Amino acid sequence: MKVGLFIPCYINQLYPQVGQATLELLEKLNVEVVYPSGQTCCGQPMANSGYESESVGTYYHFVNNFKDFDYIVTPSGSCAYHVKKHYDIIPQTDAVTGVRNNVYELCDFLLNILKIKNLDASFPHKVGVHKSCHGLRGLRLGSCSERVTSDYSYIEEVLKKVKGVELMPVQRGDECCGFGGTFAVAEEAVSVKMGKDKIKDHLESGVEVITATDTSCLMHLEGLVNRNKQPLKILHVAEILNSNL
Numbered sequence: 001m002k003v004g005l006f007i008p009c010y011i012n013q014l015y016p017q018v019g020q021a022t023l024e025l026l027e028k029l030n031v032e033v034v035y036p037s038g039q040t041c042c043g044q045p046m047a048n049s050g051y052e053s054e055s056v057g058t059y060y061h062f063v064n065n066f067k068d069f070d071y072i073v074t075p076s077g078s079c080a081y082h083v084k085k086h087y088d089i090i091p092q093t094d095a096v097t098g099v100r101n102n103v104y105e106l107c108d109f110l111l112n113i114l115k116i117k118n119l120d121a122s123f124p125h126k127v128g129v130h131k132s133c134h135g136l137r138g139l140r141l142g143s144c145s146e147r148v149t150s151d152y153s154y155i156e157e158v159l160k161k162v163k164g165v166e167l168m169p170v171q172r173g174d175e176c177c178g179f180g181g182t183f184a185v186a187e188e189a190v191s192v193k194m195g196k197d198k199i200k201d202h203l204e205s206g207v208e209v210i211t212a213t214d215t216s217c218l219m220h221l222e223g224l225v226n227r228n229k230q231p232l233k234i235l236h237v238a239e240i241l242n243s244n245l
Contacts, residue, residue, distance in 0.1 A: 004069035077135025124164030128207030179220035
């Protein structure tokens with residue numbers, strides 16, 4: 001199994017430790033990982049801002065970088081979703097469809113492709129899970145309240161394999177944090193209120209650490225936590241899965 005590691009642009013620029021944790025975790029699981037040095041953005045920011053036609057060059061570049069891998073793994077549900085669902089605007093060659101079919105969010109890959117049974121990781125803290133919208137309602141990484149289905153959550157299933165993690169249930173577990181990419185810029189006041197509500201929910205549930213599959217959502221929540229000096233730590237799920245406290 002040859003895996004291409006895709007690190008989204010905001011992780012590369014602002015949270016490189018998340019990319020490092022993802023690589024280290026996969027290597028611990030004996031996965032042959034390659035990081036194509038020519039990779040850039042998947043094109044999501046442009047598309048979300050209404051300029052999808054101008055992101056076509058980025059789409060082709062992504063495909064050319066990752067077309068020769070068995071799987072493409074990324075610590076970002078939103079980026080995986082964008083490649084899977086939005087690359088339909090370019091001709092569907094074998095390379096394009098192969099990349100779209102083979103891109104996976106990290107927890108999805110660990111649980112459903114590697115089928116991990118345990119992790120050599122320890123994190124003795126009370127953890128609250130934020131289920132990011134693209135992963136939850138786009139990739140179906142978990143069940144959501146508006147659908148009549150059995151309960152499941154890939155991120156929580158993987159976290160249960162970490163020693164010491166105590167998953168804390170929250171009241172509104174599948175509610176948006178308010179980030180929404182450019183929504184946080186265009187609708188700042190609404191975005192901030194949604195983020196504060198999300199943080200309040202976690203605090204009232206006794207959470208010590210908030211985690212998620214998307215650093216973009218966590219960045220939004222971390223900014224609010226820091227500004228309001230609240231007793232919460234924010235970590236990407238890869239950092240917890242790679243932890244050995």
